[in-house]
Amino acid sequence: QVQLVESGGGLVQSGGSLRLSCATSGYVFNINFMGWYRQAPGKERELVAGISSGSTTNYADSVKGRFTISRDTAKRTVYLQMNSLKPEDTAVYFCAARTSSETSWGQGTQVTVSS
Numbered sequence: 001q002v003q004l005v006e007s008g009g010g011l012v013q014s015g016g017s018l019r020l021s022c023a024t025s026g027y028v029f030n031i032n033f034m035g036w037y038r039q040a041p042g043k044e045r046e047l048v049a050g051i052s053s054g055s056t057t058n059y060a061d062s063v064k065g066r067f068t069i070s071r072d073t074a075k076r077t078v079y080l081q082m083n084s085l086k087p088e089d090t091a092v093y094f095c096a097a098r099t100s101s102e103t104s105w106g107q108g109t110q111v112t113v114s115s
Contacts, residue, residue: 002026002097002104009093009109012085016113020080022095022106028076030099036069036080038091038111045094049080062088085113 008020020036035050049059049069057069068081078095090113095106 001102002028002031002099004095004097004104004106006093006095006106006109009111011112011114014085014087014113014115016085017081017083018085018111020082020093020095020109020111022078022080024076024078024097026104027099028097030101031097032100033098034071034078035096035098036078037094037096038089039094039108040088040091043091048093051078082111085111087113087115089113 003025005023006020008018012018032053033050036048037045038048039045047060048063049067051057051069051071066084071078091111092108093111094108097104
């Protein structure tokens, strides 16, 4: 099983930046995909950005050009750099790790963007 702990959320003004971190532990060598998801009040959880074990990345159209997912293998940490933040980016952001048998989730971190 994989354990995930997110950090880095907070309150920022529109146009500002934040960097989220997701620290992993446990059976991390079985991970084939890691993603950042978000869920705003009254909305479904959506994939924001993902990175495969082969370092292929993908992004939601709404964040392309503004968000960047990356990882530090030595630190077993995945990051989400968020620039040019907009009020519609406000949500709880979750980190997820997928293996061949299960998907593990972090507890989430709140990101609030004020206008």
